[in-house]
Amino acid sequence: QVTLKESGPALVKSTQTLTLTCTFSGFSLNTGAMCLSWVRQPPGKALEWLAMIHWDDDKYYRTSLESRLTISKETSKNQVTLTMTDMDPEDTATYYCARSFVPTGTFFFDYWGQGTQVTVSS
């Protein structure tokens, strides 16, 4: 059974750095073609992909946020971490981690975490 769960602070202040952790089970990021992404959703707005890490440690970031984001994995702990620097109230959102298994090269998210709500105060 595949599960993902996000954890991190519910409240951060402007200019601080946010660190979120996705702890997963039921699969391994050592498996070829396995990937994990972070996706966020501001209140009342659309889903927004942020970053992805592949089984081979390749990393990809949303262009507009690339300078502020770092994604990493701790395979032995079944965890993926996202750090976002210089937080702003506009970064207030629910942050999700989601899995992709892409043996055919088609990226879609078959499992999602429950999401963690992050509020940025000014």
Add this chain to the structure above:
Amino acid sequence: SYELTQPPSVSVSPGQTASITCSGDKLEDKDVSWYQQKAGQSPVLVLYQDVKRPSGIPDRLSGSNSGNTATLTISGTQAMDEADYYCQSWDTNTAHVVFGGGTRLTVL
């Protein structure tokens, strides 16, 4: 960067067919996935590779992708189908995931 465009809202009467479109340049050359998100819940994958349904998704939901438009069709729409729907694809040039802006389906 690649963009996907969806209508903000679609309304349908119970039992009727709802169609939600997703537009992008030469979208037919890409694989499109669709997600259903009910209020307060995480998104759920309902279609991938344009037309495939994950286990547990009813065959009332179907998809197509031609030209610049992918379509999610819900036949015999039920109250339980009321949700936000997002299309998603992959920009091969940048290796980035792209989501559409979402469509709120209202079952009147």
